[in-house]
Each structure stands twice: as structure tokens, then as C-alpha cells.
Amino acid sequence: MDFTYDDEQQALREAVRGLLATTYADHEARRRTVADDPGFDRALWGRLAEMGVLGLPFSEADGGVGAGPVEIGIVCQELGRVLAPEPYLSAVVHAGGLVAAVGTAEQKADLLGRLSAGEIVLAAADTSPGGRWASRADGVRASVSAGSWTLDGVADPVMGGASADHLVVTAALPDGGTGVFVVDASAAAVTGYVAADLTRAASVRFEASAATPLGEPGRDLSPSIATISDLTRIMGANQALGVMQSQVRATTDYLKSRKQFGVTLNTFQALTFRAADMYVSLELAHSTVDWATMTIAGGDREVVADAADRVGLQVSRAARHIGQEAIQLHGGIGMTAEYSVGVGTAHLTVLEQWLGNAGHHLTRLAARVTDHEMVDAI
Amino acid sequence: MQLELSPADAEFRGRMRDVFTTKVSPEIRDTVLEGRHLTRDQIVEAQRTLNAEGLAVPHWPVEWGGQDWTELQRHLWHEEMQRAGVPIPLAFNASMIGPVIAHFGTQEQKERFLPATANLDIWWSQGFSEPDAGSDLASLRTTAVRDGDDWVVNGQKTWTTLGQHGDWIFTLVRTDPEVKKQAGISMLLIDMTTPGVEVRPIELIDGGHEVNEVWFTDVRVPGDLLVGELNGGWTIAKFLLGNERVGVAPVGATKRALAAVKANAGPLMDDPLVRARVAELENELLALELTALRVVAHSSDGAPHPASSVLKLRGTELQQAVSELALDLAGPASLAARAGDDSPQEGWARRSAPTYLNLRKASIYGGSNEIQRQIISRTILGL
Ligand SMILES: Cc1cc2nc3c(=O)[nH]c(=O)nc-3n(C[C@H](O)[C@H](O)[C@H](O)COP(=O)(O)OP(=O)(O)OC[C@H]3O[C@@H](n4cnc5c(N)ncnc54)[C@H](O)[C@@H]3O)c2cc1C
Numbered sequence: 012m013d014f015t016y017d018d019e020q021q022a023l024r025e026a027v028r029g030l031l032a033t034t035y036a037d038h039e040a041r042r043r044t045v046a047d048d049p050g051f052d053r054a055l056w057g058r059l060a061e062m063g064v065l066g067l068p069f070s071e072a073d074g075g076v077g078a079g080p081v082e083i084g085i086v087c088q089e090l091g092r093v094l095a096p097e098p099y100l101s102a103v104v105h106a107g108g109l110v111a112a113v114g115t116a117e118q119k120a121d122l123l124g125r126l127s128a129g130e131i132v133l134a135a136a137d138t139s140p141g142g143r144w145a146s147r148a149d150g151v152r153a154s155v156s157a158g159s160w161t162l163d164g165v166a167d168p169v170m171g172g173a174s175a176d177h178l179v180v181t182a183a184l185p186d187g188g189t190g191v192f193v194v195d196a197s198a199a200a201v202t203g204y205v206a207a208d209l210t211r212a213a214s215v216r217f218e219a220s221a222a223t224p225l226g227e228p229g230r231d232l233s234p235s236i237a238t239i240s241d242l243t244r245i246m247g248a249n250q251a252l253g254v255m256q257s258q259v260r261a262t263t264d265y266l267k268s269r270k271q272f273g274v275t276l277n278t279f280q281a282l283t284f285r286a287a288d289m290y291v292s293l294e295l296a297h298s299t300v301d302w303a304t305m306t307i308a309g310g311d312r313e314v315v316a317d318a319a320d321r322v323g324l325q326v327s328r329a330a331r332h333i334g335q336e337a338i339q340l341h342g343g344i345g346m347t348a349e350y351s352v353g354v355g356t357a358h359l360t361v362l363e364q365w366l367g368n369a370g371h372h373l374t375r376l377a378a379r380v381t382d383h384e385m386v387d388a389i
Numbered sequence: 390m391q392l393e394l395s396p397a398d399a400e401f402r403g404r405m406r407d408v409f410t411t412k413v414s415p416e417i418r419d420t421v422l423e424g425r426h427l428t429r430d431q432i433v434e435a436q437r438t439l440n441a442e443g444l445a446v447p448h449w450p451v452e453w454g455g456q457d458w459t460e461l462q463r464h465l466w467h468e469e470m471q472r473a474g475v476p477i478p479l480a481f482n483a484s485m486i487g488p489v490i491a492h493f494g495t496q497e498q499k500e501r502f503l504p505a506t507a508n509l510d511i512w513w514s515q516g517f518s519e520p521d522a523g524s525d526l527a528s529l530r531t532t533a534v535r536d537g538d539d540w541v542v543n544g545q546k547t548w549t550t551l552g553q554h555g556d557w558i559f560t561l562v563r564t565d566p567e568v569k570k571q572a573g574i575s576m577l578l579i580d581m582t583t584p585g586v587e588v589r590p591i592e593l594i595d596g597g598h599e600v601n602e603v604w605f606t607d608v609r610v611p612g613d614l615l616v617g618e619l620n621g622g623w624t625i626a627k628f629l630l631g632n633e634r635v636g637v638a639p640v641g642a643t644k645r646a647l648a649a650v651k652a653n654a655g656p657l658m659d660d661p662l663v664r665a666r667v668a669e670l671e672n673e674l675l676a677l678e679l680t681a682l683r684v685v686a687h688s689s690d691g692a693p694h695p696a697s698s699v700l701k702l703r704g705t706e707l708q709q710a711v712s713e714l715a716l717d718l719a720g721p722a723s724l725a726a727r728a729g730d731d732s733p734q735e736g737w738a739r740r741s742a743p744t745y746l747n748l749r750k751a752s753i754y755g756g757s758n759e760i761q762r763q764i765i766s767r768t769i770l771g772l
Binding site for chain 1: 390391392393394395398461644645647648651652658661664665667668669671672673674675676677678679680682683686687696699702703759761762763765766767769770771772
């Protein structure tokens, strides 16, 4: 039982923080980057690859580094801290995670090797228009004829989809169940758009698009899909934690420096108390994020699924509280795209609705609430 | 970072579970588990049982019965105790005055008081608050004036919890009215049977009698009952209040209370709104428990981690929220609060309203939640 980072983990954090600071030293740099396609910095992406960060979750046999969940969580926190628009969560954690979970040895070595090296970008297409966080595909259908697979239907939103070379698609199988396929981006109609936090998503239409099944063709892979979604949720919570830490710090600094009525804002207790409550939300979320991240190492899917719901609920609530208060306590400047705090709230909003909002997680937890007498941390 | 307890800590936890569930009387544990009131004798008996096992005051110096445990072990001890329905050792003795005497007391004071305090042979009361000194404790007015070898004490304390059972009271008194208010305060130990000490009950909104006023009229206190330096009382008070805040988030007890709510709810547990409220509270309690573990992992040498204010603040809010849920589930049955045991309404439901009302205190005492917000914003956020 230990909540502290070891020296290597600290070193990783500092290295990633240092690298991100070369590109996103201030919010203005992020604004410039997201203003143009592809919406992230390809040079930085390459340097993340060189540093081994893109291969962190994958085994060495697959061309990765074989690091643990705590290390991946650290990277996500650092990306969140500077609101980095790089598609790490969508390309590496989510799409790469799907390939690692269900691909054959050759598929993994090929796709994950190139992903880790920064040669290709992947995106996971697992949401249908109007769909809500299901591990069962209903927007895209797979068909097979003479051993060749094709996909039809629409996936939207596909996070990071506009700049992906290959799409990792969940699709309904002809005989029931959900399979996972790789589709070359050129085989689908990809329409990119800008999400609420100015990162990029896409609407993808498949029309008899040629697809390669990942793993054994025709097998129902929904349990693995659900697990990878859970892991992505937990890593998304790490990213949200980084954002919230920055917001609490920025708000505290602002209260100490902004003057109104001839005094700095921290003279007003009504405001300092609200900042204290933000800190309480932050610390409780932080504890839950660390815990959920640590449950992954145990390898039990059900434990991880439960942790994903718990951290999803806790972090969604904290994100609303901290994100909204950060804007409010900044006043007008908090509303501007020029300033990081409000954009951070936009990013928290996107993470939440992409990975599952509080209501979704609470519904799932409420369904299981009589299965246990009490919930124990350890 | 790792989640599992080490084999040694897991073994430790098992040992605690074992002692708490086999050595402490089942009647006492049932009383706690069902949320009924303990008698003075039951509280004393439970603490003596723990003391005999070396488990009443593990955080004291080893020479006075402490157990050189890690912070995590202390945490496990505390949680397992609450989980098993064992009354935690009387806070005034075990968490407040004991550590103070061990740290600031003279050798004579240690020998005279510490063994008796650990064993609850002396029941201590806390005489800090006064009618005009609550959150602003330093403005207290009870005076102690030197007369020969003795101190002569005059004034009034209030909110003295369980003062009706008290044998001795540790007080903060003004020993120098001329200096800045924090600088003129001392700590005195006062035998409550001394002539001139009068304890008057205060009735609370739940109908119970747990707090009192304590009046001092020309009470003579021997000079050797001053703790620490003359006029050094404020330092001692800060030391004591810091200890008070640690372990003040009763996670184990609140988890147990929520489990009881679920067990008592019957068909109401089919209501989606009830399920959602329970699930939400369980999640908040998990986050709090994890935060307690994080704080434990980071506090060194028993010094309170600054984030312990988070535990006090959130811990009391959740304690109150669980009592609120129990009340809502009891509904009309909660009206039978004072109906007595032959009422057709179930005991938990009858107790729900007094419990709900009584627990409103949790966010007031021990440094109110507003004071905790002040501590967080000033000392942690630097505002
Ligand atoms: C059931 C119970 C048991 C107790 N037991 C004991 C005991 O055994 N021994 C003992 O010595 N004392 C005891 N206390 C006293 C307790 O410590 C005080 O009640 C507490 O410190 C608050 O003081 P007060 O009641 O005077 O409220 P006040 O200090 O008058 O506060 C009134 C309200 O104003 C808020 N407030 C005060 N100052 C500030 C500020 N600077 N900024 C923002 N808000 C502020 C408070 O949070 C509160 O909400 C007990 C109290 C209760 C209710």
C-alpha cells in the first residue's frame, strides 16, 4: 500500500513535462497549434515517439516499452496539465489498446511498432451517432464474402479521426457479437471537425470499405472492447486530473494577484472558501485516480471495470465543480479562448462526454449497489 | 505506487480484526453497531479491554503504552475498530490530553496521569470553549491567578462534552491579561471534585444530554497542575487541536452506517433514486478513505498532514449525508423518536431523526468546517 511515485516515475514525469514545455510553454502556443490542421504538433509527436512515450503501454515484442499503468497515467496527467492537443489518449491508449488486446502477434508487431515509432496515427471508431458508451457496436456492420471483410455504416465522433492513418473500428458481426477491424483511412469517407475543446474529431462513413479483422475473424470481442474502454476512461481521468491541477493553481494565483476595490481578491473570504472547496474536490479526485490506476496492475477485468465507473463518477463531478468555479472566480477573462482556464473547462467537458459522464457511471454503480455490503479501498 | 497491503500489514489487519471481534464484549459492539447509546460503564469497559491488549493508546510514546507503529498501521487499527463496532478510546483521554502530557508534562505529571488516562481510570473533559470564545478560542476569559502555591480559577466553560462523567478537566485559562491574547494563556489540569466546580447540563436538539456548562468559582488548583510553560498554553492548544483533526474523518463508522442503511432499507432499495444516493455516497466514501490513506502515507513523525483538513471537512459532510439518507428512508417512522422500545416502529427508524439532528454538530466542533476552509485556503493554497 503506497501512493508515492518511485524515482524512475518521477524522472519520467520530469522528462515528459520538460518536453511538453518546449512546445506548450504558454497557452498561446496551444492556441496556435490547434488553429491549423492537423490540430496537433507533429514534431512534438515525433519527439514523444523518440522518448518512448508512444510505445509506453505496449510490450517490447510489439515494438513498445512495456511500461505499467502508473507510467501511462503520468504521461496523461502531464498532457492534461498543458492541455496538449496531441491524440495520445485516442491513438495510443484507446486505438493502440484495442490492437494490443485483440490483434494477432503479426498485427500487433506491425501496427503497434509503427504507432510507437510515430510513423502512423491510429484512431478508434467505436461510437455511433446518438450512441452512448456501449461496448456493443450498432452503427457499423461488418460483412464477409469469400474471406474478404467490408464495413458499412457511420461512426461519430471518432476522436483524433481526421488525422489517423488507420481506423480501429468496432462493428456488428454478421452472426452477432462485435468484432474489431482495421480500416485504411483512405477506404472510408472521413470528415474532420473541431471539437468543443478545439481538438479534432471526425465523422466516418464506411461504404463497403475494405477491412481487416483484428485477431480471429468473426469472434465476439465485446469483453475486450469494454476493458479497453475502461482503461481509456481511467487514463482519461488521469488527463482530467492534470487539467484540474492546473486550474486550481491558476485560480489560486489569480486570486492573489487580481485587484478589485483596491485590494487583491483573496481578501474576500467568500472567494477563498470556494477555492478551498475546489481543493477538496481536487484531492478526492486525485486519490481516486491514483487508486483506479493501480487497480489495472492486478489484471482483474471486473475490478478494473468497477474502478473505471468509480473514477468516472468522481472525476466527472470534480471536473464540473472545478471547471465551472475556475471560470467563475476568474471573471470575464475565464471566458476567453485566450486564457487557459476556460479552455481547460472545455477540455474537461470533452473528456467527460467522450468517456462517460457522471450520470452514466452512477447508473451503472446504482445497478450494482446491493451486490456488496460496503466498498473497500484495499 | 502499489495497492496491496504488504503481507506484514495484511497480517496486522487480521490480528486487529481478531482482537476487536473476540475480546470486546458483544453487548457493547451490538450497541455501537445498532447506533444505540453507550453507558459510561460500557465506554470504560471497552477502553480497559483495549488497554489490556495494548491497543488503547498506540500513538503514545512507547514508554507510556504506545506501540511504535507506522502511520498505516495506526490507520488500520482505527478503521478496523470502527468496522467491528468497538468504541474508539475516549478521544479526550487518548487523542487529546494523553499526548499533551506525554509531550509537555513533567515527569511527575506523566507518572501520575498517563497510566490512569490510558486505562480510563480518569475520565477527562475538555474545557476550552467559552460563551464568547468558540472559533476564536484565544479570546477566552476564564482566569487563573496565582495565590501562594496555588492557582485560583474563575470563569465559565461551555460545550463540555460528557462533562457529567468527567473526573478531571483540562482547561485553557488566562494567566496574563496584559499581553496579546494568544500569549497570556496557560493549560491547567483541574480535579472536577474540587470545591467551586459546578457542571450544569445543556439539552441538545436530539433530546440528549451530552454537553455541559462548567462553572469555576474560586477554584484552588495546586501549582504543579500547570502543563508546560506558564503562558505557553496556546502552543499546547495548537498541538492538541492538530491531533484532534487527525482521524477525525470517521470513515469506518460512516461506511458501517451506510451499510446499515442499505440493510434496513428493505424494498426501498428498489427505488432508483435511493440506489443512486447510496451509490453516490459509497463513491464519496471511497474517495475519502483513499485520501485518508494518501495522507497517512505522507505524514511523517505523526505530524498532521495539511490535507487532514480535507478529511475533517469532507468526513463530517459525509457522516451527515448518511444520517440524512437514513432519515429520508425512515420517513414517518422517524416521528416516533421518543416513543420507547414498545413502539411498533423499528429501532433504526426511530433513532434516525435524533441521529440526524445530533450529527449536525460534526461540522461545528473540532474546528468548524469554515475554519477548515480557512486552513486550506491559507496554509495550503496560500491565499
Ligand atoms: C456537540 C458539541 C460538543 C462540543 N464539545 C466540546 C468540548 O468538549 N470541549 C470544548 O472545549 N468545546 C466543545 N465544543 C465547542 C466547539 O469547539 C465550538 O462550538 C466551536 O469551536 C465553534 O464555536 P462556536 O460554537 O462559538 O461558534 P462560532 O465561533 O460563534 O461560529 C458561528 C459560525 O460562524 C462561523 N465562523 C466563525 N468564525 C469564522 C471565520 N473566521 N470565518 C468564517 N466563518 C466563521 C463558524 O464556522 C460557525 O458556522 C463542542 C461543540 C458542540 C456543538
